[in-house]
C-alpha cells in the first residue's frame with residue numbers, strides 16, 4: 001500500500017466511511033487524530049526513553065521481568081529463526097525486556113523494536129503494545145494497520161499481562177520487521193502470545209501466593225496439571241485474594257454487573273467449599289476432580305496446598321530470594337540478613353539503622369516482599385501532610401507501613417504518629433500493618449537526649465537492624481560487580497574495571513555509601529569509551545570538593561601535610577589527594 005492510499009484510508013475512517021480494517025484499528029486511528037492530535041502525514045521516528053528512565057521502569061518491573069523471563073525464553077525459542085523479536089513492555093508502554101536476533105540489532109533498534117522504546121499509543125500511534133494497553137485485549141496490528149507511516153512495514157502482535165489483582169501489569173509483544181502480506185499469517189503468533197501470557201500470569205500467581213491455597217481450573221482434564229487455563233489464590237476462609245486473567249473472565253460470567261471478584265468467597269462461583277479443596281489435590285485422578293460453576297458449566301479443578309505459612313520456599317543457600325540481592329560474602333551482612341529473614345514473618349516492629357545511602361530502604365522493601373502476596377507498602381515521611389497520615393496508615397493495613405526518618409518529626413508529629421500507631425492496636429492481628437522504620441541518626445541517643453519520645457521509640461524499634469557503612473563492608477567487590485551488571489546491561493560490549501580502578505574505589509571513604517558508589521559506577525560506565533574502565537575514567541568523589549574557597553593546599557596545611565588525614569577529611573582515597581596535589585603543583589611529579 002502506498003503512503004498516499006494509507007493517508008486516504010485514515011481520512012475515510014475518520015469521515016465515518018467503512019474501511020476494511022478490524023474495528024479496534026479504526027477506533028485507534030480516531031483516537032490518534034482526535035485525542036492525541038497526531039497527523040498521519042507527519043511520521044515520527046521511534047521514541048526511546050533515556051537510560052535513567054529506562055532503569056526506573058525496569059526497577060519497577062523487576063519482579064515481573066524475573067518471573068516472566070523463563071516464559072519469554074521458551075517463547076523466543078519457539079519463534080527463533082523466524083525473525084520475530086520479542087518485547088516485554090510495562091503498563092506505560094516502555095520496553096523493559098527484549099529478545100531479538102543480534103544480527104538485526106541495528107535495524108530493530110531503528111524500528112523501535114528495542115529496550116527503552118516507548119510504544120504508548122499517544123506517542124507511537126496505533127501499534128501492538130499501545131493499542132493492547134488501551135483495549136486491554138490481545139491484538140495484531142499488521143503493517144498498514146499502524147497509524148504512523150514509519151511503522152507500516154512492521155507486524156506486531158501483543159497480549160496484556162495482568163497482575164493477580166486484575167490490573168494491567170505489562171504487555172508481551174512479538175513483532176516482525178517484515179512479514180507476509182495477509183494479516184491471517186499472524187494468527188499463530190496471536191495464539192502463541194496469548195498462551196505465553198497465560199503461563200506468565202500463572203507463574204506470577206504461584207510465586208506470589210506460595211503461602212496460600214491455589215485452585216487451578218481447566219475445561220479439559222488433559223491439560224489441567226500441566227498447563228491449566230486459569231487459577232485463583234484463596235485465603236484460609238476461601239476468599240479470593242488473587243487471580244489470573246483467565247479466571248477473571250470465567251468468574252465474571254457468574255456474577256451480575258461489576259461485583260468485585262477479589263474478596264469474594266469461592267462458593268459464590270463454584271459449587272465448592274474451602275474444606276473440600278484437599279479433595280482436589282493431585283493424588284486423585286483428574287476425572288474425579290470435576291467441579292461446577294454456578295451457571296452449570298463443568299470444569300476440572302486442581303488444588304495446591306499452601307507451601308509454607310506465608311513464607312517463600314528456601315533458596316539453595318538458605319537465604320530467602322528477596323534478601324539475596326542485598327549482600328555478598330560479608331559475615332556481618334549475612335548475619336544481619338539472616339536475622340531480617342527470621343523477623344520478616346513476625347509482627348515485631350523493626351528499626352533499620354545505618355548511615356545515609358547504606359541501603360536501608362532496600363532492606364525494608366526486601367522484608368516486605370519476602371512475605372509474598374500483593375500487600376500494600378506505604379511510606380510515611382514527615383514531609384507527607386499530617387492530615388493524610390491516618391489514611392496512609394489505613395492504606396497499609398495487611399501490609400507494611402514504612403516510617404522513613406522518624407527523627408525528622410517534631411514534638412507534635414511524634415505525638416500524632418504515636419496516636420495513629422496505637423489506634424492500629426484495635427485492628428485484628430492479621431490486618432495490622434507491620435511497622436518498619438529507617439533512620440540515619442542515633443535514634444536511641446535522641447531518646448536519651450530528650451529529643452525523641454521514648455514511648456514512640458519503643459513502638460517503632462523492638463529490634464534494631466544496623467546496616468554497616470560501605471567502608472566497613474567486606475563484600476565490596478560483590479557490590480561493584482552487581483552494580484556493573486545492573487548499569488552495564490545497555491552497553492553493547494560488557495565493561496570491566498581495571499584492577500587499578502577497582503583498588504582506587506575500594507580505598508575511597510564513601511561518605512554517601514551505596515548511593516555514592518552506584519552514582520560513581522553509573523557515571524564511569526556512561527563515560528567509558530573502551531571496554532575497560534580505568535583510573536582516569538573514574539569521576540572524583542563529590543565531597544572531595546573543598547568547601548568555602550578552601551584550597552587543597554589549605555586542607556593539606558591544616559592537616560600538617562599528612563596525606564592520609566587530608567584524604568579522610570575530604571572523604572577520598574589518599575592516592576586521589578596525591579594525584580591532585582601533583583596536578584596542582586603542590587608536589588613534584
Ligand SMILES: Nc1ncnc2c1ncn2[C@@H]1O[C@H](COP(=O)(O)OP(=O)(O)OP(=O)(O)O)[C@@H](O)[C@H]1O
Pocket residue numbers: 325326327354355356357358359360361362363438440479482483514515518
Ligand atoms: N544491595 C544493593 N545493590 C545495589 N544497589 C543498592 C543496594 N542497596 C542499595 N542500593 C542502591 O543504593 C541507593 C541507596 O539505597 P537506599 O535508598 O535503600 O538507601 P538508604 O540508606 O535508605 O538511603 P537514605 O538514608 O539516604 O534514605 C539506591 O540507589 C539503591 O538502588
